[in-house]
Amino acid sequence: MFKIITKEFLSENVARLVIEAPYIAKSRKAGNFIILRIDENGERIPLTISDADIEKGTITLIAQRVGVSSHKLCAMNAGEFILDVVGPLGEATHVSNVGTVLCAGGGVGVAPLFPIVQAMKLAGNRVITVIAARNKDLIILEDKMREYSDELIIMTDDGSNGIKGLVTQGMEEVILREKVNEAIIIGPAIMMKYAALTTKKYDIPTLASLNTIMVDGTGMCGACRVSVGGKTEFVCVNGPEFDAHKVDFDEMLNRLNSYKKKESEGYSEYLKESEAVLNQ
Helix, strand or coil, rough: EEEEEEEEEEECCEEEEEEHHHHHHCCCCCCCCCECCCCCCCCCCCEEEEECCCCCEEEEEEECCCCCHHHHHCCCCCEECCEEEEEEECCCCCCCCCCCEEEEEEEHHHHHHHHHHHHHCEEEEEEEEEEEEECCHHCCCCHHHHHHHEEEEEEECCCHHHHHCCCCHHHHHHHHHHCCCCCEEEHHHHHHHHHHHHHHHCCEEEEEEEECCCCCCCCCCCEEEEEECCCEEEEHHCCCCEEEECECCHHHHHHCCCCCCHHHHHHHHHHHHHHHHHHH
């Protein structure tokens, strides 16, 4: 059992949970993730470890309400317990001093981007971070990103915070004015596809942290498979980070979209049942 120490909402549908997990906190590195199960009937949910405090023995997770299990997780409060939290999983980000690193995150993808920004800055790099969302209410971790970035650029679709435009526009503005040695992109698959096309145009080595469907987290089920450079890779054990210029994003998008209808139907049914219980 893993105790929730604090819970707060960063936006309407995005919650930050600090969870007691001393062994994970001690061994976690930037890029690692966990898989949790709320209760015995719950499904497994992969979440990146956004932060950790070794002294307090805690890890920080950021979850977005998109389905039944994530809704249940975001509804939990400090003092309650999560049944299972397994990790750290996946390959950690390769962090070294390469010069100028461009880090770009979209939506809730900013959460897994933060530990990488932090690690890259502590390694001595010049870090320029671009974060994007539809509007100002959906921008998360702005203060944390600003703390570890030499420059923070905020992009919103409606211009309500920072500059009006897409994350790729912010990235290209940086690329055109100075040399970028490496880029890291995290966010919705469609955002990463076009961010990768942007950096490929300028021959900038780029890593993408992929958010595929995942079940067991050990490479056994194959649910998280992606094609990278024509080869099948498993995000849970070979990733989550891959050469963004070699990822078949169209295939990845097709696999993600194949479950959208059932996820939506399941979530709608859950909300109806929850409302019925409240009205009794």
